[in-house]
Amino acid sequence: MALNQTSTRLKLYDREFQSRFLLGSSRYPSLDSLRSSIEIAKPAMVTASLRRQGGLQDDLNNGFWNLIKELGVPVLPNTAGCHSPKEVITTAMMAREVFETEWLKLELIGDDYTLQPNTLELCQTAEQLIREGFKVLPYCTEDLIIAQRLVDVGCEVIMPWAAPIGTGKGPINLYALEILRDRIQVPIIIDAGIGKPSHACQVMEMGFDAVLLNTAVALANQPVQMAEAFSQAIIAGHQAYCAGTIAPSESAQASTPVIGTPFWHQT
Structure with a gap:
């Protein structure tokens, strides 16, 4: 049974959030499209990295910080692009100073x-x-043993992928994800590989606590419209899980009552 699902609020560590949607901030075609996407999605947090490069030029990067402050959305710094523990620690320390937060999405690329x-x-x-005082949200695979170990060392949230970053394939190992959700008793945020709103709805229906994505919105033909679609899909999936979906059946089950049916239909 997943945690947090009886409430509309998402609780991570010692903080509650109104939304179960976390949104990345890179690769958008313009600062205006990023602004509008954030405004319509109303995400719990927006991820950002000191290594942000690509879609927005340096002058727009300066505008990004002003935008985040103006909108008042919490920032989740990440260690994107780090390939060694030492690089992660250094980036994390810098991020804490720059963003003035203990929250951190841990990415250690192999x-x-x-x-x-x-x-x-x-x-x-x-x-x-964690010993340094960070609230760590680790990006990981769907491996159960790794997830258990992350919880054991003090992570109160884990962030497994649905598929490799940027692939948009959606959840490709449903069995492993189902086992993960059943066995891990901390909030689980699906991070990476989500390509369609239906993918986000699917994992929320499975009982996961939230979804973090970037590429599927930023590179859509209409990023703002896609951000809204994902927001609605995440809400719908969560509501469906809370309501309780029916169990699948191998045979057809009549759904129309037979009261009042002519006698010859019942023979």
Whole structure:
């Protein structure tokens, strides 16, 4: 049974959020499209990195900070692009100073092609960050043992992928995700690989606590419209989970009452 699902609020560590949607801030075609996407999605947090490059130029990057302050949305710094524990720790310390927050999305990349997390050093790095006072949200795979170990070292949230970053394939290992949700008793945010609103709705219907995504909105033909679609899909999936979906059946089940049916229809 997933945590937090009896309430419309999402609780992570010691803080409650109104939304179960976390939104990335990179690769948008313009600062205006980012602004409008945030305004319509009303995310719990917006992720940002000291290594932000790409879609927005340096002059727009300056505008990004002003935008975040103006909108008042909490920032979740991340350690995107880090390939070693030392690099992660250094970036985390800088992020804490720049963003003035203890919250941190931990990314420790092990493979440049798939951007798969370095699971061999992820847990040790998370433990060190927690000792330094960070509220760590670790990006990981759907591996149950890694997830359990992250919880053991003090992570009160985990963030497994649905599929590799940016692929848009949606949840590709449903069995592993179902096991993960059943066994891990802390909030789980699906992070990476979500491509369509239906993907987001699907994982929320499975009992996951929130969804974090970036590319599917930023690179859509209409980012603002897509941000709204994802926001609605996440709400719908959460409501469906709370309401209780019916169990699938191998055979057809009549849904129309037979009261008043002519006698010859019942023979």
